[in-house]
Amino acid sequence: MRKEELFVKRGNLLWEGSRMMLPEHKESWLKLQQEESYIPLHEPLSEDNWQELGLTIMEALSEQHCVTVTIxxxxxxxxxxxxxxKxxxxxxxxxxxxxxxxxxxxLRMIKDVCRKS
Known part of the structure; x- marks a missing residue:
């Protein structure tokens, strides 16, 4: 294999080992990622949803079984x-x-409560 062919096939290996990121760039990139993945707080639950949530909570409280709470x-x-x-x-x-x-x-932060299988 000739030297020119080796150079063409190796891609960007000349600069692979010298990649770096400044702390300011990393901080702003992480902040951007966090802003993009932000989910606003859900709307207040309807009366039916509150009743269903309350029944599930009271059942879990009385029977002491494991639940999954989504907050x-x-x-x-x-x-x-x-x-x-409690x-x-x-x-x-x-x-x-x-x-x-x-x-x-x-309770305002709770979206769902379900019995864990």
Missing amino acids: WNEGRYLPLDGVIT YDDLNKRIKLLFDDDYEWLN
Whole structure:
């Protein structure tokens, strides 16, 4: 193989090892990615959806079975698996117990609750 043919087939290998990104560029690129993937908070649930959500929460609370709660958090929907241990009607929130920790979840941020199979 001649030297010219080798040069043509190697593509852009001359510059492959010298790629770099400035911290400012990386920061702005990550910010852009975050803005593009941002999902706004869902509209308030309808009365029927609230009743269905409330029934599912009360059933999970009384039977202590594992549920998957989909919540909105900083522009993304996150599924959380755990057991609902308390319902705080005054502050409109539920307590979700994980393996060794718990978290209070605001009902306004909850989009869906379903029983985990």
